[in-house]
Amino acid sequence: MGIENETIVNDKDPQVITALARGLSVLRCFRQGDRFLGNQEIAERTGLPKATVSRLTQTLTVLGYLDRSKRFNQYSLGAAVLSLGYSMLGNMDILKSARPLMQELADNSEASVSLAARDGLHMVYLENCVASANMIALRIDVGARTRIANTAMGRALLCGLPKDDRDVLIAQIRKATPKGEWAQIKAGIEQGAIDYQERGLCFSLGDWRENVNSIAVPLTHADGSVQALNCGGPAWQLSAEKLENDIGPRLVEIGRRLENI
Amino acid sequence: MGIENETIVNDKDPQVITALARGLSVLRCFRQGDRFLGNQEIAERTGLPKATVSRLTQTLTVLGYLDRSKRFNQYSLGAAVLSLGYSMLGNMDILKSARPLMQELADNSEASVSLAARDGLHMVYLENCVASANMIALRIDVGARTRIANTAMGRALLCGLPKDDRDVLIAQIRKATPKGEWAQIKAGIEQGAIDYQERGLCFSLGDWRENVNSIAVPLTHADGSVQALNCGGPAWQLSAEKLENDIGPRLVEIGRRLENI
DNA sequence: GAATACGATTCCGTAGAACGGAATTCGAAA
DNA sequence: TTTCGAATTCCGTTCTACGGAATCGTATTC
Numbered sequence: 001m002g003i004e005n006e007t008i009v010n011d012k013d014p015q016v017i018t019a020l021a022r023g024l025s026v027l028r029c030f031r032q033g034d035r036f037l038g039n040q041e042i043a044e045r046t047g048l049p050k051a052t053v054s055r056l057t058q059t060l061t062v063l064g065y066l067d068r069s070k071r072f073n074q075y076s077l078g079a080a081v082l083s084l085g086y087s088m089l090g091n092m093d094i095l096k097s098a099r100p101l102m103q104e105l106a107d108n109s110e111a112s113v114s115l116a117a118r119d120g121l122h123m124v125y126l127e128n129c130v131a132s133a134n135m136i137a138l139r140i141d142v143g144a145r146t147r148i149a150n151t152a153m154g155r156a157l158l159c160g161l162p163k164d165d166r167d168v169l170i171a172q173i174r175k176a177t178p179k180g181e182w183a184q185i186k187a188g189i190e191q192g193a194i195d196y197q198e199r200g201l202c203f204s205l206g207d208w209r210e211n212v213n214s215i216a217v218p219l220t221h222a223d224g225s226v227q228a229l230n231c232g233g234p235a236w237q238l239s240a241e242k243l244e245n246d247i248g249p250r251l252v253e254i255g256r257r258l259e260n261i
Numbered sequence: 262m263g264i265e266n267e268t269i270v271n272d273k274d275p276q277v278i279t280a281l282a283r284g285l286s287v288l289r290c291f292r293q294g295d296r297f298l299g300n301q302e303i304a305e306r307t308g309l310p311k312a313t314v315s316r317l318t319q320t321l322t323v324l325g326y327l328d329r330s331k332r333f334n335q336y337s338l339g340a341a342v343l344s345l346g347y348s349m350l351g352n353m354d355i356l357k358s359a360r361p362l363m364q365e366l367a368d369n370s371e372a373s374v375s376l377a378a379r380d381g382l383h384m385v386y387l388e389n390c391v392a393s394a395n396m397i398a399l400r401i402d403v404g405a406r407t408r409i410a411n412t413a414m415g416r417a418l419l420c421g422l423p424k425d426d427r428d429v430l431i432a433q434i435r436k437a438t439p440k441g442e443w444a445q446i447k448a449g450i451e452q453g454a455i456d457y458q459e460r461g462l463c464f465s466l467g468d469w470r471e472n473v474n475s476i477a478v479p480l481t482h483a484d485g486s487v488q489a490l491n492c493g494g495p496a497w498q499l500s501a502e503k504l505e506n507d508i509g510p511r512l513v514e515i516g517r518r519l520e521n522i
Numbered sequence: 523g524a525a526t527a528c529g530a531t532t533c534c535g536t537a538g539a540a541c542g543g544a545a546t547t548c549g550a551a552a
Numbered sequence: 553t554t555t556c557g558a559a560t561t562c563c564g565t566t567c568t569a570c571g572g573a574a575t576c577g578t579a580t581t582c
Contacts, residue, residue: 017316017317017569019280019539019568020280020284020320022281028345030349032352033352034352036484039558039560040558050558052540052541052542054559054561058277058560059277059278062282071485072484077349078380079387081342082387083380083383084342085342085343085347087291087404090402091291091293091294091338093296142343143345143350144347145344276560278540301529311529311530312531312533313571316569334529334578
């Protein structure tokens, strides 16, 4: 496996401290399924020289962001990263207001309702509520990531951004998309803009995963930040018609209330 | 408020990359209640010069670990920190095995059952199960931190560590403890060692918070890492006697099973 | 609208931190 | 014991990160 990380150090950007960026790219290269990584593997994934990786992993271990397994001389993510996430969530007062509203909609629509924020070209789930009755629903957890390009949430986020930011982000997405797929991605984004203008909602009918339908709205906060609120589930349970006419208005209303906090 | 961070850059350690350590200490200085911090505030908390902080926050913002609020020129933790936490939890296969066992004990003991790992002088909650019926219980969330020194969990962790590591850690705790409180802390740790030897359990009866009792056991994994499993709740519900004779043996059994995975 | 104040950012000369190729050490396996 | 792969350390070099001072940007006041 070669270099595949979107967080590869960007040496061109001015004023970016490379040692810091490199250290964080080491943490980022742990993906699902990689409980343990050795220095060599990390070096390959990040594209950094062995000696450098060795120093970075030592530093991160001292600080608690990596745990070293003495037996195998390998590293895993340390507990310190978790408490950072906790600090973040604990400070988002919107969550306290959002949870009950989200849960209520989840319960009486038999769907999953999620709140997410942007990280690069992905959306990161901040909260996720599933119908108490319907525990079979696909379980998406807080902190999980999904692409902006082909989800309702991502399209909604794009609609909520100021035009300049949106154009920059779309350009980034384009650059990261294989040539052959761009036409389709672009169409989805444009359709999202139209839907949002005409109906105040973005849709994803099977675009993210076949048989998963969802709708989403952007949330624009007083500080200028933008998030997205999503409601989705299995297509056989959530027809496009039900999403638009029944659930849609309620989602819009919740979004409206959450913006004014 | 002055410098108060235990993660202040340690210039003495050999081979610790300072730029990386400093950047992470910027992230760490966001505590409960600080949604937004400006460069100045960050500079005060970390003890770093303004110019340096400015460069660090720029870098962290580019990488997604901080979000900048344009309106106020202030920063908040970014979504990237959350997805790191998710990567960590997603890779801990022990959680999948632990959850059902923990939940079962929580349900039929009417108490909270938690799994935690060490981060410096703290324990970080990896998972927390509360009795489904008893939702009033104090809600401790994943990623939250609590001191090692005066909790059952912390004492159990100490008992699980190899002697060398334990001695080092106790010395660190001592250094971080105000003179006047050390005698009491030390007594608690020593009592924990005795309890563990005699009964296979550590106790905290009101030591963490008045009216909260709990017991804990260490988990020593095949890779050499040590965690702790805790069961606790309001003192009026969980007498020392019930904890020791009823819940204790079950907690020990769960711990035993989780070690062999 | 000018003046003031406060904080963020940039400048720039300097020190020394981080770098990385090569050598060494470590640890596991044969 | 030898061998091999990986991690770590060494060390001369380079250029990064540094931080005090100057500048800029913005909000506030008169």
